[in-house]
Amino acid sequence: MTTTLAPPAAARPAVRATPRWWADAGGAAVAVSLLVVTALWVANRGLQDIGGAWPDAFDSLGRLTGLLASDLLLLQVLLMARVPLVERAFGQDRLARWHRWTGFSSFHLMLAHVVLITIGYAGNAHVNVFGELWDLVVDYPGMLLAAAGTLLLVLVVVTSMRAARRRLRYESWHLLHLYAYLGVGLALPHQIWTGADFTGSAWARAYWWTLYAVSAGAVVIYRLGLPAWRNWRHRLVVDRVVAEGPGLTSVYLRGRDLDRLPVRAGQFFQWRFLDGPGWSRAHPYSLSATPHTGVLRITVKDLGDGSSRVAGLRPGTRALIEGPYGKLTGEHHTGGPVVMLACGIGVTPLLALLGELPFAPGQATLVYRARSEAEIAFRGELDWLARHRGVRVVYLLGPRARRASWLPASAAGLTDAEALRRVAPHIAGADVYLCGPDAWTTAAEAAARTAGTAPQRIHTEQFAW
Template sequence: MTDTVSARTAVPRTVPPVRAPGRRATPRWWADAGGLGAGVSLLVVTALWVSNGGVHQVSGGGAEAVSALGRLTGLWASDLLLLQVLLMARIPLVERAFGQDRLARWHRWTGFSSFWLMIAHIVLITLGYAGAAHANVFAELWDMLLTYPGMLLATAGTIALIMVVVTSIRAARRRLRYESWHLMHLYAYLGVGLALPHQLWTGTDFIGSAASTAYWWSLYAVSAGGVLVYRVGLPLWRNWRHRLVVSHVTPEGPGLTSIYLTGRHLDRLPARAGQFFQWRFLDGPGWSRSHPYSLSATPDGHLLRITVKDLGDGSARVARLTPGTKALIEGPYGKLTGESYAGGPVVLLACGIGVTPLLSLLGELPYRPGEATLIYRARNEAEVAFRGELDWFARQRGVRIVYLLGPRAARPSWLPAEFAGHGDAEALRRIAPAIAGSHVYVCGPDAWTEAARSAAHTAGVRPERLHTELFSW
């Protein structure tokens, strides 16, 4: 890659002036309120089970107690499964409160928890019913599947959820392309939908009282409504309104390509520097598979830019896009924004393609000359992207650019091997002496980001000033 910028991508077109933040900072209590609401929902479910005789049945012992515990685990599993759907329904309020990193972690935790509770529900209910009927456990299970209303649908839903859980295990995910994993993950919605008839037809804790019926129908309606409105309706509206098309494509270096997009009313698209979209390009077979790409330049109301690294999962086709190709988007998503930054020292740590959202942030954050430091980790000089733009930020806005090049260290560290003898936090303090009082933005691969985040925390950065975005799925 050269140190010059072509006329087509020359500053200031790709590096617009600092823009005033478009929205106020998200209140910190939103996340607390969301967590409290999730906890209350589990308490409500438990209270409904108690009111339906659950505690009395357990205290009586025997097969009835086993069945009662099976009902409780089924209720908890259903509640967590619906909360999981809400977590990833892309509801803007939820996105802004938690950010994609935390939502993904909670989604994973609630998913596995609801799955094992569902397995416990199946086992306990079967044992309880078999004990009450003095029947063989497997014969009872077979009889339940064939004679109880909605059980065949529930079985199909369980199989769909098992497939989702198996493909979510880290060892399995490493063997799958992102597109395949994402497609299989959509079967979770099918699993939830197929379980509903069984619960409403045979679940006494769902229809045993007016309060139970009202609660479960409301939770299902809110979950389904969130998905339909924010995962279907809002993307359809934004794509119809903005009608994005590829303006031009520019190679940035080996395996690295920038795509510039234009459209209608882009000044009304609520995108901020540091955020990402799910992208689909209508360029032929495979267009339906979406990919998450961050904005690599500050949105200026006229152009959007993303930069894609060829990782072999369908991203290589981006380099072959032609002007005029239509694009479909979902988003914007992500909390790696400057909404809480009002000035003062700022440190940005990037590794590899993780530089793209931080580059867009450099164009939006209202720092003064000398207040911003970008630490850019790459394996070698050839992998340093956007050298021309970074030089522009150094000259025009007084950004201090620190390149850390070389192979990775033998130990978990954000430093290259050459500096691995230094402590992670110590090295960060030496590079950025004002780190403890800075806003810190970190973006890169999982392990590197975790090491950089840990170093910043040890160096004294307050949690509310430490912003991260993980490039993982």
């Protein structure tokens, strides 16, 4: 029997589209923040000291790098505080990239701060640099805490490097990454007690206390408070578990007032199932069916980590969620041609979108890439969408091409863009949705751009950590 969870169009609640100016406002706020920090440094004789004796120049540059590092550390916290306005404006994959870039930048600035300040202090005191570093750590208020915080941040930075991430399980990396909050909390207070750019200006104190309060408040409210409230309100539990194919399992969940859960098709939650030890480790799973039908569905591929437990979930098991997150949605699609490119388990959010997007029969094309017929999931639902909504479904099966491509080996004689034009002749004027492994998605996005799709009409969400 074929089942679809897509409701009639009239039954779907309207969800307000995110204003496009939110992203511009967010970028402007970051720029203003860095300008304010620099202006406060200038007001505290930053430029004059650079023109003085060399120890004062080193000290002044050390103050500036320390202030910029502190500002970026707090902005980094805000980027991943799950603030709904920020999440909706940028999407979590972009925020994760910026979070990583900001983290490495603040870390390098922090190292420069330590080196420059130590050299400057040693020059003014006419002592050995290493002896001065020891005195700073041991004798100055808050510096022991700062040293401990710096070591924790070093741990986070090292484990965030690409080579280290490849060797770590997601759960281990995520646990280590949480030490960043403790590192920030320990590294910054010395600024309050001994920082000349903090203690010497009422404006500086007002700015920094405000940024501290906003950052800490965002974490408490949006990482802890909002998820707790939503879980209390909706009380999600497992309704049933269905095997969709080899290593592929769908979980249906019911709860209270699910029609009031502010989620769109294409988004994902961080999921925890209270089924025993290890429940505290969250995993990101997209909805694989259109929401607002009185039930939620996720579909999970067994990748050998926490995902393998999903197949053993029992009805009635409590589920905890954080979210929704992601911008792979139809919020800016008002009608017209749609092309979706899915690879493997990446079909799940696109399947949910097919049930929600407004398109006429014949306007939607789904290109589904899989290694074999056995790996195709939701064949029944796709057939239903083809019959009842006129979705054109194209299956591309077989092993990968021996080059960076979104195509199978059987189509490797075509260029990526040429193949895309053949399977979706209206690609240049369509909204394009992509979901799959990182390298595959990158190749598919490049093909869509080459085929004439405007960048603002290409929608993707990558889940790499």
